[in-house]
Amino acid sequence: MKIKMLAAACAVAGAFAAPAQAQTEIQWWHSMGAALGERTNEIAAGFNASQKDYKVVAVYKGSYPESMTAAIAAFRAGNPPHIVQVFEVGTATMMAAKGAVKPVYQMMKEAGEPFDPKRYLPAVAGYYTDPKGNLLSMPFNSSTPVFYVNKDAFKKAGLDPEKAPQTWKEFAVVAGKLKAAGQECVYTTSWPSWVHIENFSAWHNLPIGTKSNGFGGMDTRFTINSPQHVKHISMLADFGKKGWFTYAGLGNRGDARFSSGECSMFTGSSGAQATIRKLGKFEYSVNFLPYHDDIKGAPQNSIIGGATLWVLSQKDKSVYKGIARFFTYLSSTEVQAKWHQDTGYAPITTAAYEATKASGYYEKNPGTDVSVRQLNYKAPTANSKGLRFGNFVQGRALIEEEMEGVFAGKKDAKTAMNEAVKRGNDILIKFQAANK
Amino acid sequence: MEKRVVFRSAWLPYALLAPQIAITIIFFFWPAFQAGYFSFLLQDAFGLKTEFVGLQNFVELFNDEHYLKSFKITAHFSALVAFSGIAISLLLATMADRVLRGALAYKTLLIWPYAVAPAVAGVLWAFLFAPSIGVFTYALKQFGVDWNWALQGDQAMLLVVIASVWKQVSYNFLFFLAGLQSIPKSLIEAAAIDGASPLRRFWTVVFPLLSPVTFFLLVVNIVYAFFDTFGVIDATTEGGPAGATQILVYKVYHDGVKAGDLGGSSAQSVVLMAIVIALTVAQFRFIERKVQY
Incomplete structure (x- = not known):
């Protein structure tokens, strides 16, 4: 009798809990340890607080090669994470993996999220675009x-x-x-x-x-x-x-x-x-x-070093919409400017650079704008766009x-x-x- | 009279063996089979495109002078680790065998390093010998030695050998001590009465009686140097500088895990497996014939 009642209670509780469970989880594997990891968690928490439909779960997976290897292994096992942070030297490997990755520009377009590669610093975006100028992954942390x-x-x-x-x-x-x-x-x-x-x-x-x-x-x-x-x-x-x-x-x-x-x-x-x-x-x-x-x-x-976020192919296509929304949040000027100032990584959008400049941050912290000025010193040529x-x-x-x-x-x-x-x-x- | 237990059940022996067999199959045969299979393939990292390339991975491997260099480095490294590990622990064990007061403390302290994980041992020694802040580096500088294992291959090799040996000495020590204690005192006393010096007693009586232990340790130490030192190397030199400490097992890991070249890495594992099988077979044949029990 007791067991029956317990089962009934569980069923009822389950039925009520279901709407709350509808929040879709987005797994984000990254390699940002220590203080950088805290900043990364803040970004995920900020997005989670901004809406109710999706929940980004940031998971530290070790060094860059370790995260990448883990993501590849997970893909081979048929259970890839949604987003993985891949360092710049892994770019060519990711790009060649057609069918394993969802190109970011395509995902953003399908989800109807605004996405303009021109917002990004040329030295940053250039590294990750295909010959047609489409961004295949989402710029995240860049240094030089x-x-x-x-x-x-x-x-x-x-x-x-x-x-x-x-x-x-x-x-x-x-x-x-x-x-x-x-x-x-x-x-x-x-x-x-x-x-x-x-x-x-x-x-x-x-x-x-x-x-x-x-x-x-x-x-x-x-x-x-x-x-x-x-x-x-x-x-x-x-x-x-x-x-x-x-x-x-x-x-x-x-x-x-x-x-x-x-x-x-x-x-x-x-x-x-x-x-x-x-x-x-x-x-x-x-x-x-x-x-x-x-x-x-x-x-x-x-040229830059650092990493971008790659979206891996998912069986459940509906999750792309959530990832796209997260990327829009991630590339917003406030988030980017804060990330740049907190971490010392280069600002990756022109707007984030301008906002940081306007706030007087560079005058107070001399040297913090050297990276972006050096990346933008001249318009990139075929030799200085990056490497693949x-x-x-x-x-x-x-x-x-x-x-x-x-x-x-x-x-x-x-x-x-x-x-x-x-x-x-x-x-x-x-x-x-x-x-x- | 010999007592024999016989299982009458048809399935019980198999059931009792099953866990062990399952573990062997899952953790040895299955990966070994996979490595063998992958060594004939050319595949991209994600496994999207696979091509059968026959022996191409092996041909490339043996045409790669750096792979051949890695063989030499491994041989060099294993010989150093096994020889110095055994020599040092034999010396310590003979000393410990004579100690009368405080023997327990002495023995306990010598056994401690065995409990340290290889990676930790590596980091420990790397700190002591760190090119700029290490205590030993500072001392060496006083003697006019320019110590920088980040650049000098020989010094890097010395560092990983020291760290690996230090960790293994405890293990060897235990076996030698047990071996020494099982030698009947009467034999040594007889030799002493015949007028043999301590050194002579050691070489003509003790050492031959220790030969089974020594040989066993030689094999164990070589296998240790081949595989278990991975942690030491990964935590310190990462195979560098200029590949000076890149032993075979580290190269398998580097090419397969870090560089995503599964075919090449699998081919290397197969070669490594062959070497170890050959070594083990040699060990058993050799033990049977040469060692006095």
Whole structure:
């Protein structure tokens, strides 16, 4: 009897609960850890509070490659998340996966949500559009490498702290003086390939690969063994021998060497500013990347890193409407401006940049607009729009392997870059074959 | 008289074995079969397009000098880990065997590192030897050593070997200690009466009697170096710099999981599987013949 009553009660409760359950859940897998994760959760919570039909659930899935692998595995198992955050080097892989992803421009159009790719910074949108100018994924967090200078170290070496070197020639002079003044670590870098191959190329308007860095087709091949590339890498190796450049390792390992005050100059992500601001016990400035003044057309504009949101194909088509509404919320000026100011990522819409500027934020926080000014320095060319190489996770790893060989003095720059091109092309050929 | 238990039931033995068999099938045979199957395919990351390519993945693998280099690195790494791991723990065990006072504390402390996860061991040593802030780095600098394993392949190798050995020494130590304690004291005393020095007693009496343990540990340590050190490497060098610490199992993970090249990675797993099977077979044949029990 009791059981029967309980069952009845449950049935009644279930019937009443049903309308509330109609809220559709949207799974959002991302790689924003720590403070960034909190900001990400705020965005989801903001959207959930703004309407009643959908509930975005933000789930931290580990590092960028981990989230991407997890999403791919989930897709293969037939149960993909709705939205996954994929880093820029995974773009070509996602784009090639026709049928597995729902192009964002198409989804927005079908859902009747306003969506204009022109609202986004050209350097950001350009990276993620198809040849027809359609955005395939939703821009989210974008950064670009910038050049940090420890002003206190400059002062100690008798250098003008307000004058950061603009060219690599000036850099060499400054580096020599810092070393002579007893600076142990003069310069270091994070993200070796992203800064010194990919952004070096864009900043000097040099191609990274044929077919407009891969935008023109999958039969692209690397061109990073040009005399300019070789010269730049061998210059860094030479700096290393002189004690002007300390190699810190892959990824963002260089960040800590600068924020601890150990190294006086540093190239790293603009997104590292939040940490440097928090940990650095010294005055610093944020500057444009140095360039080679003997390369014509330099400086051009830098390219982004970071990630976009991809929508994976769903069996239940009705959920796309909710995702589209969430994307409209996400790209609103208020949300974007707040995200940019809180995180140090570049503003991705022009409106968010203007709003931040109007609020006087850049004057109060000098250096925070360097990334966007550098991204917008000139209108992007075929060489500086971005890059699109298949399996570039693997490609970038082997480029860095070759760079390490040069920095360790085991290889000369020319041999290493030729080798990087040869090995990189093997990967591109394989990707092309797998995605015919 | 030998006592034998016989199951009369037709299904009970199978039922009792079933969980074990299920685990073996699900966690070994099924993945192994999948790896074998995928190694003949060329597939995009999402599995949308699949093409049968025969042995192409293997041909590419063996034409890739970096893969062959990874073999050499693995051999080098395993030899270093197994040899130094065994040598150090044998030394510690012989010492511990003689200790009279505080033996328990000494032994307990030596066994502790075994409880540490490989990744944690890696991070620990990476901190001690961190290129800029490490305690050892600082000490080395006083001796004029420029320590930067982010750049110097040999130093990176040394770091992962130290971390891996440190973790494995406890395990080896336990076995050696047990082995030493099972050697009859009368044998050693007899040798002593015959006038053999402690060193000579060790090499002519103790060490041969430890040979089954040593051989067992050699095999276990090599397998450990092949597979379990993954955590150490992933948490410290990630195979770098310039691939100097990229052992085979790390390359399988890197190419398959990080780079999404399932075919190539599966082919590598198959090769790795073949190596381990060969090693195991060699072990059993060798143990049967050469080791004195």
